[in-house]
Amino acid sequence: MTATAPEIHRGLAGVVVDTTEISTVIQETNSLTYRGYPVQDLAARRSFEEVAHLLWYGELPDEGQLRAFRARERALRPLDRTTWELLARLPETCHPMDVLRTAVSFFGAEDPTEDDGSLAAHRAKSLTLLAKLPTVVAADQRRRRGLDPIPPDPGLGYAENFFHMCFGSVPAPEVVRCFEISLTLYAEHSFNASTFTARVVTSTLSDLYSAVTAAIGALKGPLHGGANEAVMHMLLEIGDPQRAQAWLDEALASKRKIMGFGHRVYKHGDSRVPIMQDALDRLVARAADPEVTRLATLHAALRDAVLHRKGIHPNLDYPAGLAYHLMGFDIPAFTPIFVLSRITGWTAHITEQLAHNALIRPLASYGGPGQRAVPGAA
Numbered sequence: 001m002t003a004t005a006p007e008i009h010r011g012l013a014g015v016v017v018d019t020t021e022i023s024t025v026i027q028e029t030n031s032l033t034y035r036g037y038p039v040q041d042l043a044a045r046r047s048f049e050e051v052a053h054l055l056w057y058g059e060l061p062d063e064g065q066l067r068a069f070r071a072r073e074r075a076l077r078p079l080d081r082t083t084w085e086l087l088a089r090l091p092e093t094c095h096p097m098d099v100l101r102t103a104v105s106f107f108g109a110e111d112p113t114e115d116d117g118s119l120a121a122h123r124a125k126s127l128t129l130l131a132k133l134p135t136v137v138a139a140d141q142r143r144r145r146g147l148d149p150i151p152p153d154p155g156l157g158y159a160e161n162f163f164h165m166c167f168g169s170v171p172a173p174e175v176v177r178c179f180e181i182s183l184t185l186y187a188e189h190s191f192n193a194s195t196f197t198a199r200v201v202t203s204t205l206s207d208l209y210s211a212v213t214a215a216i217g218a219l220k221g222p223l224h225g226g227a228n229e230a231v232m233h234m235l236l237e238i239g240d241p242q243r244a245q246a247w248l249d250e251a252l253a254s255k256r257k258i259m260g261f262g263h264r265v266y267k268h269g270d271s272r273v274p275i276m277q278d279a280l281d282r283l284v285a286r287a288a289d290p291e292v293t294r295l296a297t298l299h300a301a302l303r304d305a306v307l308h309r310k311g312i313h314p315n316l317d318y319p320a321g322l323a324y325h326l327m328g329f330d331i332p333a334f335t336p337i338f339v340l341s342r343i344t345g346w347t348a349h350i351t352e353q354l355a356h357n358a359l360i361r362p363l364a365s366y367g368g369p370g371q372r373a374v375p376g377a378a
C-alpha cells in the first residue's frame, strides 16, 4: 500500500497558521484594519504615536494616555556612549539595515531585564526600540554623508524629530504629514514574512531582541521591505517616462521581477496604495519642480504599463519609495524607515505569540536519496 503524498504549500501560500487580534487584511475588499479600525481612517485622522498605542494596547489612547506615551517615548530617544562607539565601528560599506540589525542585537546584550518575559518588560523594551531606532537610522545616514549626528529633540513628535535628526530642520507640515501617513500604513500587516519570522523566533521562548533582529533580516530582502529601495533604483535606471514601456518589455523578457508590484495576499490592488499615492501626489504638486514632475510621470507610466501588460498592481513600496526620495532621504535609508514603523507591528505580534504560544515547527516532505549505507559502515 502506498501512502498518499502530503499536500505541499510552498511559501506557506494560503495556509492559515494561527489567529490574531491585531490586524486583518481582507483580500476580497482589498482592505486592512488595525484592531478593527480601517487603516485609511487612522492615517487620515491619527498620529503615528496613537497608532502605535492602538497596536500595543488594543485601544486608541485618550488625551492623558497619549501625553504619557509621548513623554516616555521622547525620554528614551538618546543613545548611550557604548552604542555610539559600536555604530562608529561598523563599516560604511555595510547596508544600513545591517547597522540597525546590529544595534537591536546590541540593545539586547545591554538590557539587564533581557530574560524577564513579563508583559510589562515586553512593553518597555518595545517602547525603547521605537524611541531609539530613529536615532540610529538618522545618525547612520548622516555618517555616510560625512556629517555629525544631531541629538533628538524632545520637543518634537516622532515624525518631526526624525527629520530634525536627519537634516537639522523640520520640513513643511504637509511633508511631515505625508511621512507620518507612510509610517501608519507600514506599521502592521498581519502574518507577513518579517512578522512571521518574529513569531517563529518568539515561539521558541527566545527574547524580544532576538525576534526583532531576525525580523529586520527578513524585511531587508527585496521581495519584502527591501522593495521600497529597489523601486527607486529602478526608476532612476529607467530615467525617462518615454523609456518606461521599452524598459518593461525588456525586463519581462528577461524574467525580471518588477519591484513594487504584486503581493502575496492582495491580487487586485494593495489597500494602502491609494492613500499613499494621494500623499505622494501632494508632495509632487508642492515641489513644483520639472525634475520631480518627470519622475512622477515616469512612476505613473510604469504603473499603467505593468497593469496593462501583466494585470499586476503596485504595492505600498511603489509610492512610498518615490515619496521617501522626494523627502530627501538617501535610498539605503528607505527600508530602515520601514523598520521605524513596523517595529510596532512586530512587537505587538511578539507579545501576542507569547500570550498563546505554540512552538512553530512545520513538516517537510522528504525528496532526497533513499536510505543508503555510509561507505565502510558495517
Ligand SMILES: CC(=O)SCCNC(=O)CCNC(=O)[C@H](O)C(C)(C)COP(=O)(O)OP(=O)(O)OC[C@H]1O[C@@H](n2cnc3c(N)ncnc32)[C@H](O)[C@@H]1OP(=O)(O)O
Residues within 6 Å of the ligand: 011, 222, 223, 224, 225, 227, 256, 257, 258, 259, 260, 261, 262, 263, 264, 265, 310, 312, 315, 316, 317
Ligand atoms: C511591503 C511588502 O513587502 S509588499 C511586497 C514587496 N515586494 C516586491 O514588490 C517585489 C516584487 N514582487 C514580487 O516578487 C511578488 O509579487 C511577491 C513576492 C511580492 C508576491 O509573490 P507571490 O505571491 O509568491 O506571487 P508569485 O511570485 O508566485 O507571482 C505570481 C505570478 O505573477 C508574477 N509576478 C508577481 N509579481 C511580479 C512582479 N513584481 N513582476 C513580475 N512578475 C510578477 C510572477 O512571475 C508569477 O507569474 P507566473 O505565474 O507566470 O510564474
Ligand SMILES: O=C([O-])CC(=O)C(=O)O
Residues within 6 Å of the ligand: 186, 188, 189, 191, 192, 193, 224, 263, 264, 265, 315
Ligand atoms: O503582507 C505582506 O506579505 C507584505 C506586506 O505588504 C507588508 O508586510 O506590509
